[in-house]
Amino acid sequence: MNKKVGVGLIGSQFISTIHAESIKLVSDAEILAVMSPTKGHASEFAEKHGIPHYFTDLDQMLAMDDIDLVVIGAPNYLHCEITLKIAGAGKHIVVEKPFCMNMAEADLMIDACKKAHVKLMYAEELCFTPKYVRLKRLLDEGALGTPLLLKQSEKHDGPHADHFWDVERSGGGVTMDMGCHAFQFFRWINKNNPVISVYAQMSTTVHTNKTRGDDNGIIILEFENGVTAMAEESWTKLGGMDDRAEIHGSEGVAYADVLQGNSIQTYSTKGVGYAVEKAGNTVGWSFTMYEESWNYGFPQEFEHFVDCVKNNKEPLVTGEDGKAVMEIIFAAYESAGTGKKVYLPFKTDALKPIDLWKKQNE
Numbered sequence: 347m348n349k350k351v352g353v354g355l356i357g358s359q360f361i362s363t364i365h366a367e368s369i370k371l372v373s374d375a376e377i378l379a380v381m382s383p384t385k386g387h388a389s390e391f392a393e394k395h396g397i398p399h400y401f402t403d404l405d406q407m408l409a410m411d412d413i414d415l416v417v418i419g420a421p422n423y424l425h426c427e428i429t430l431k432i433a434g435a436g437k438h439i440v441v442e443k444p445f446c447m448n449m450a451e452a453d454l455m456i457d458a459c460k461k462a463h464v465k466l467m468y469a470e471e472l473c474f475t476p477k478y479v480r481l482k483r484l485l486d487e488g489a490l491g492t493p494l495l496l497k498q499s500e501k502h503d504g505p506h507a508d509h510f511w512d513v514e515r516s517g518g519g520v521t522m523d524m525g526c527h528a529f530q531f532f533r534w535i536n537k538n539n540p541v542i543s544v545y546a547q548m549s550t551t552v553h554t555n556k557t558r559g560d561d562n563g564i565i566i567l568e569f570e571n572g573v574t575a576m577a578e579e580s581w582t583k584l585g586g587m588d589d590r591a592e593i594h595g596s597e598g599v600a601y602a603d604v605l606q607g608n609s610i611q612t613y614s615t616k617g618v619g620y621a622v623e624k625a626g627n628t629v630g631w632s633f634t635m636y637e638e639s640w641n642y643g644f645p646q647e648f649e650h651f652v653d654c655v656k657n658n659k660e661p662l663v664t665g666e667d668g669k670a671v672m673e674i675i676f677a678a679y680e681s682a683g684t685g686k687k688v689y690l691p692f693k694t695d696a697l698k699p700i701d702l703w704k705k706q707n708e
């Protein structure tokens with residue numbers, strides 16, 4: 347392709363703002379349009395980010411010939427339906443995490459994109475987070491020896507929008523919402539070695555009035571090559587977003603803390619305007635972040651996806667990865683429901699992951 351990659355965004359709120367700001371940093375990309383169904387939101391967003399076209403109707407945006415790539419920043423329950431539409435219009439796709447609601451949807455999405463000869467790219471920014479990329483390189487160069495134990499965790503005090511809390515639209519709680527990051531992180535660090543079992547403990551503790559979803563989850567994966575991985579996910583942790591990882595190997599250990607480890611330790615009697623995602627009260631000590639999107643790897647992620655479209659390259663994270671993560675998510679909810687370790691491959695026709703946990707508990 348010897349023009350800039352034309353991009354259309356779907357969504358105009360939290361993640362789409364990050365998408366817009368990140369894609370603006372990619373020299374080979376040009377955001378041509380934004381689509382959002384709520385009246386006024388797309389036009390406001392377009393004005394704020396200098397985007398020439400805006401729509402409340404997806405078909406109208408997909409009719410734009412100059413758009414090559416569409417980025418989905420809509421709630422989980424819409425990922426499949428929207429992917430099928432975009433594939434039908436012959437455009438490449440970046441779909442936000444989690445990939446979709448169930449395994450049948452994952453197959454539909456992958457098949458539709460194969461048939462339409464469009465790329466289906468799974469937006470897992472942890473594979474592009476500079477600190478985690480460096481962490482992986484330490485392992486790859488042999489500095490840590492053979493990997494034995496991997497840990498990764500994301501924690502904050504709960505999502506910003508109601509669709510996350512409503513399991514009919516989200517599919518599950520924190521294990522679905524943030525465990526998906528950890529599961530792809532582990533697969534990436536461990537070079538896509540197959541996961542052979544999943545064990546999980548989940549609970550709804552603080553947010554019982556808001557959701558049927560889990561607000562805390564601990565999930566243990568066992569890989570075929572003997573590596574154990576443990577994810578800790580929380581929607582009840584106060585004081586701002588936490589994102590950290592550890593690699594324990596036969597010759598060394600490495601700890602990486604993406605947010606607090608990169609931020610300014612700040613003390614203020616008045617509080618700061620913005621410290622970090624979901625910081626809450628910032629009076630007293632807080633961790634004030636700089637270049638948050640860059641430190642998370644969002645611009646780097648889009649640099650890569652745009653390069654894949656422009657130069658017809660194979661993406662680092664694909665629809666198949668999204669589907670593999672969904673299988674682990676389903677196995678985790680099954681394990682939390684049965685109290686037993688679940689072996690992969692795990693087949694299920696459940697419509698959403700949480701059904702496998704709550705069916706046993708209610």
Ligand SMILES: NC(=O)c1ccc[n+]([C@@H]2O[C@H](COP(=O)([O-])OP(=O)(O)OC[C@H]3O[C@@H](n4cnc5c(N)ncnc54)[C@H](O)[C@@H]3O)[C@@H](O)[C@H]2O)c1
Binds near residue numbers: 469
């Ligand atoms: N990669 C990450 O770290 C990360 C962070 C946050 C959210 N996400 C994911 O991004 C997705 C959106 O989350 P968010 O935090 O931006 O939510 P949000 O509520 O802030 O924004 C959702 C957007 O989707 C739009 N939308 C709703 N119905 C739609 C429809 N029928 N067609 C098109 N657009 C529609 C809304 O108008 C809104 O603009 C979720 O799947 C979430 O898991 C990923």
